Amino acid sequence: MISKSWRELQSMHRACTIVVETLEVLAQAAVAGTTTKDLDTLSRERIVKAGAKPAFLGYRGYPATLCISLNNEVVHGIPSGKRKLKDGDIVSLDLGCIVDGFYGDAARTVGVGTIGTDAQRLLKATEESLHAGIAQCVATKRVGDIGAAVQGVAEGYGYSVVREFVGHGIGTSLHEDPQVPNYGPSLWSRGQPNPRLRAGMVLAIEPMVTAGRPASRVLRDGWTVVTADGSRAAHFEHTVAVTDSGPEVLTLP
Numbered sequence: 731m732i733s734k735s736w737r738e739l740q741s742m743h744r745a746c747t748i749v750v751e752t753l754e755v756l757a758q759a760a761v762a763g764t765t766t767k768d769l770d771t772l773s774r775e776r777i778v779k780a781g782a783k784p785a786f787l788g789y790r791g792y793p794a795t796l797c798i799s800l801n802n803e804v805v806h807g808i809p810s811g812k813r814k815l816k817d818g819d820i821v822s823l824d825l826g827c828i829v830d831g832f833y834g835d836a837a838r839t840v841g842v843g844t845i846g847t848d849a850q851r852l853l854k855a856t857e858e859s860l861h862a863g864i865a866q867c868v869a870t871k872r873v874g875d876i877g878a879a880v881q882g883v884a885e886g887y888g889y890s891v892v893r894e895f896v897g898h899g900i901g902t903s904l905h906e907d908p909q910v911p912n913y914g915p916s917l918w919s920r921g922q923p924n925p926r927l928r929a930g931m932v933l934a935i936e937p938m939v940t941a942g943r944p945a946s947r948v949l950r951d952g953w954t955v956v957t958a959d960g961s962r963a964a965h966f967e968h969t970v971a972v973t974d975s976g977p978e979v980l981t982l983p
């Protein structure tokens with residue numbers, strides 16, 4: 731876990747701003763009939779035009795700029811020219827970019843056209859769980875306080891948090907220590923450290939919430955994570971700096 735200087739945070743902030751502005755464009759473009767590949771192309775063009783580099787493309791062999799996960803897909807869905815968005819879908823858009831060697835990472839889930847009240851409630855709960863986690867990003871608290879807060883909100887709605895994928899430190903790499911589970915230390919493996927938060931730490935907090943059970947599995951493509959029970963899932967993510975004056979969300983427009 732590496733603390734960042736003010737100057738380094740400036741570069742991260744620039745990367746994060748490009749990510750959120752691109753996510754906003756993608757959210758507007760996520761209409762029925764658009765392919766998931768169209769959105770990937772749009773994201774790559776925007777990032778390159780802004781003078782940044784895609785963070786996910788080529789990462790451990792990931793083949794695209796954007797992760798786009800529909801309905802029962804949780805995260806890491808691969809864009810495809812054969813996959814069209816339909817009215818009523820919920821779509822997780824997850825994007826990262828690099829500026830001056832520093833990473834920014836954010837995600838949001840949006841509805842296509844008109845979505846039902848169940849789906850709206852799932853999106854609201856997941857975003858609310860993210861904000862509860864962010865509120866814990868205070869020096870003196872511990873990483874486990876973030877997960878406990880996220881889990882409390884999600885389960886309070888009757889939903890589940892995915893266990894197999896977690897948030898992470900972020901900086902000159904996409905994934906740095908510490909891991910940031912979306913569940914409290916009572917569910918952690920024995921001996922997993924629960925570090926104290928310090929000013930200068932930057933964390934990507936990313937609750938993945940399912941409408942059903944927590945279990946997930948990875949499809950044969952080696953990437954796409956789906957819920958084991960077929961229930962829908964939502965995913966929201968912000969890159970957040972811990973500062974002496976509390977949490978600072980870097981991925982705000």
Ligand code: MF3
Nearest residue numbers: 785786789792797806824835
């Ligand atoms: N936001 C995700 C993460 O932080 C995206 C990674 S996708 C990958 O893990 F392709 F880059 F692995």
Ligand code: CO
Nearest residue numbers: 835934936967
């Ligand atoms: Co992330």
